Amino acid sequence: MTETIVLAEITKGAVHPTTAELITAAQKLGSQPIVVVPCTDASIADIAASYAGSARVIAAKSDVFSNYDAAGWAAALDAVAPSGVLIASASPQSKDLAARIAARRGISVVQDVVKIDGNNLTSPIYSGKAMQTVAIDGDAAITVRPNVFDAVSSDGSADVSVVDTTGDVATAVMEIMERASSRLDVAEANIIISGGRGMGSPDNFVHLEAVADTLGAAVGASRAAVDTWEAIPHSMQVGQTGKTVNPNLYIAVGISGAIQHLAGMRSSKYIVAINKDADAPIFQHADYGIVATWEEALPVLQSTLSSMMA
Amino acid sequence: MSNIIVLVKQVPDTNARIVLSGDRVDLSAVKKVMSPYDEFAVETALQHREANGGEVTAITVGDAGADKVLKDAKAIGVDHIVRIDCDEALDSNALQSVLAEAVKNMNATVVYCGKSAADTGAGSTGPGLAERLGWASVSNSTAVSFGEQLSVVTPAGGGNARYAVPLPAVVSCDKGNLKVRKPNVKGIMQAKRAQVDVQSIAAPQSSVTVVSHSMPPAKPAGKSYEGGAAAADVAKLLRDEANVI
Numbered sequence A: 001m002t003e004t005i006v007l008a009e010i011t012k013g014a015v016h017p018t019t020a021e022l023i024t025a026a027q028k029l030g031s032q033p034i035v036v037v038p039c040t041d042a043s044i045a046d047i048a049a050s051y052a053g054s055a056r057v058i059a060a061k062s063d064v065f066s067n068y069d070a071a072g073w074a075a076a077l078d079a080v081a082p083s084g085v086l087i088a089s090a091s092p093q094s095k096d097l098a099a100r101i102a103a104r105r106g107i108s109v110v111q112d113v114v115k116i117d118g119n120n121l122t123s124p125i126y127s128g129k130a131m132q133t134v135a136i137d138g139d140a141a142i143t144v145r146p147n148v149f150d151a152v153s154s155d156g157s158a159d160v161s162v163v164d165t166t167g168d169v170a171t172a173v174m175e176i177m178e179r180a181s182s183r184l185d186v187a188e189a190n191i192i193i194s195g196g197r198g199m200g201s202p203d204n205f206v207h208l209e210a211v212a213d214t215l216g217a218a219v220g221a222s223r224a225a226v227d228t229w230e231a232i233p234h235s236m237q238v239g240q241t242g243k244t245v246n247p248n249l250y251i252a253v254g255i256s257g258a259i260q261h262l263a264g265m266r267s268s269k270y271i272v273a274i275n276k277d278a279d280a281p282i283f284q285h286a287d288y289g290i291v292a293t294w295e296e297a298l299p300v301l302q303s304t305l306s307s308m309m310a
Numbered sequence B: 001m002s003n004i005i006v007l008v009k010q011v012p013d014t015n016a017r018i019v020l021s022g023d024r025v026d027l028s029a030v031k032k033v034m035s036p037y038d039e040f041a042v043e044t045a046l047q048h049r050e051a052n053g054g055e056v057t058a059i060t061v062g063d064a065g066a067d068k069v070l071k072d073a074k075a076i077g078v079d080h081i082v083r084i085d086c087d088e089a090l091d092s093n094a095l096q097s098v099l100a101e102a103v104k105n106m107n108a109t110v111v112y113c114g115k116s117a118a119d120t121g122a123g124s125t126g127p128g129l130a131e132r133l134g135w136a137s138v139s140n141s142t143a144v145s146f147g148e149q150l151s152v153v154t155p156a157g158g159g160n161a162r163y164a165v166p167l168p169a170v171v172s173c174d175k176g177n178l179k180v181r182k183p184n185v186k187g188i189m190q191a192k193r194a195q196v197d198v199q200s201i202a203a204p205q206s207s208v209t210v211v212s213h214s215m216p217p218a219k220p221a222g223k224s225y226e227g228g229a230a231a232a233d234v235a236k237l238l239r240d241e242a243n244v245i
């Protein structure tokens, strides 16, 4: 049986709930994983202990984990979990870390897994235009896309042991630059509403922001919007040369659905499209398509949502 | 004087339709280009040369068909072009081992690469290569400034962080505010004449093997509505049918 290590996903100093999906992924590989929680304060590991189905939890405690540094984190985690199939979330940071740990161990890494069948792992390739299934022979590091596997329940009570660890940090944080806006980033959001060139002007993004505020969503944009309007930063861009997102709900407004835009969002669980052109390619990927101008549709959407949420 | 390396990979044009032949992707009719993020890596490498002096070497691992992306890099302004000859599919361990060997032989100061290749989408090569070399690495950089060490901006914790990165290091590049330069006529002429330095480095056996390729599962046809008023129905379906709000 394959020995598996789940690397807990850490955001803002806490264990992220997607970690419970990683345990399901480990079970599909046929084993009860050991969950390793990188931390500076071992108490954050308690929540991981409540996820059912793990063999045990290791709180890997080190000052190294106060800021992300790929070299230091890889060394400190490798010392705690030097063997087994490593499973982490396919977030930008954990993909980086998994690659680094794999290289340290001289094994391969398989990123963005969306299906596990025995030792066969399936991931999107060519920006989601095709799927690739690979077989792993022996240990590997694997990252798993969020929102794909079901989470295990949280009625577990695994043992937690605290292990002190350390590694040489290579880089130093000089400055943390908070985002100018307090808005969620598209890479972190479970709901995203994005605007394209069809919004007509960057000023009209306030209508997207209103819906976003109602839903607790992030606001994204197409490349045409980012390239055309100074006020729309590249950090909002979804797609081939922007961010790849995998939210539960993606609302595309005034976006045609070019292949490079689809590359970044086609694996969203539900897609809503609002576009005045019934032939826009985005409609072929929408679960709910509304053929209308945003001027007509967004106020209705906004008022219905706010009364539903009230 | 810096010895700057940039990794470039040839991939299908992002507009290309991907088709299968049996249970493998068939790329025979597909136009190939430099992977989009690698263009940002090349631009960053050239800026590093302008700031600190030195020479830029572009490396690709691939078959003779991949010479084209090296020539493209040459046309934009890199000094040397190297292809590690390889016509088989390598897993990440094998690819990085080959690259690590190549970089060690070149006594490099820094390696720039794309944040992910447009075919794999992986983002594994930069951090993996750095670990094998025992170097620092930063991934998904959106801005780099050059000095004794690098200063690199990258997304962190919902905002951005500026990192001091000691050299040698591997930096994988996102777009940020970079504008990539276009080749000029002189560059294109030089690229035509340029010799690719073809090297051979033995790759270790891959332990991850491709079983099959397939098309993404077809999405069931969605519901479609006419007119803005339908947004009210869709909002209710998002709650009652899709359960996402």
Ligand SMILES: Cc1cc2nc3c(=O)[nH]c(=O)nc-3n(C[C@H](O)[C@H](O)[C@H](O)COP(=O)(O)OP(=O)(O)OC[C@H]3O[C@@H](n4cnc5c(N)ncnc54)[C@H](O)[C@@H]3O)c2cc1C
Residues within 6 Å of the ligand: A195, A196, A197, A198, A199, A221, A222, A223, A224, A225, A237, A238, A239, A240, A241, A242, A243, A253, A254, A255, A256, A257, A258, A259, A260, A261, A264, A274, A275, A276, A277, A280, A292, A293, A294, A295, B014, B036
């Ligand atoms: C290498 C490469 C990388 C790329 N990377 C990306 C990427 O990362 N992300 C990305 O998005 N694109 C990317 N692109 C660009 C992509 O090909 C498209 O050009 C872009 O996605 C188009 O953006 P858009 O849909 O907003 O604009 P358009 O294609 O101009 O579409 C605007 C849409 O708005 C609709 N519309 C107009 N007015 C209204 C109205 N009042 N109400 C409702 N609808 C209206 C129109 O019917 C149309 O469908 C890339 C291209 C290349 C070559």
Ligand SMILES: Nc1ncnc2c1ncn2[C@@H]1O[C@H](COP(=O)(O)O)[C@@H](O)[C@H]1O
Residues within 6 Å of the ligand: B007, B008, B009, B035, B037, B038, B041, B059, B060, B061, B062, B095, B112, B113, B114, B115, B116, B117, B118, B120, B121, B122, B123, B124, B125, B126
């Ligand atoms: N075969 C290759 N030859 C040269 N560089 C490569 C190769 N594969 C990947 N790279 C570099 O590594 C980056 C990330 O690739 P990947 O890890 O596959 O997402 C690419 O953008 C390239 O800069």
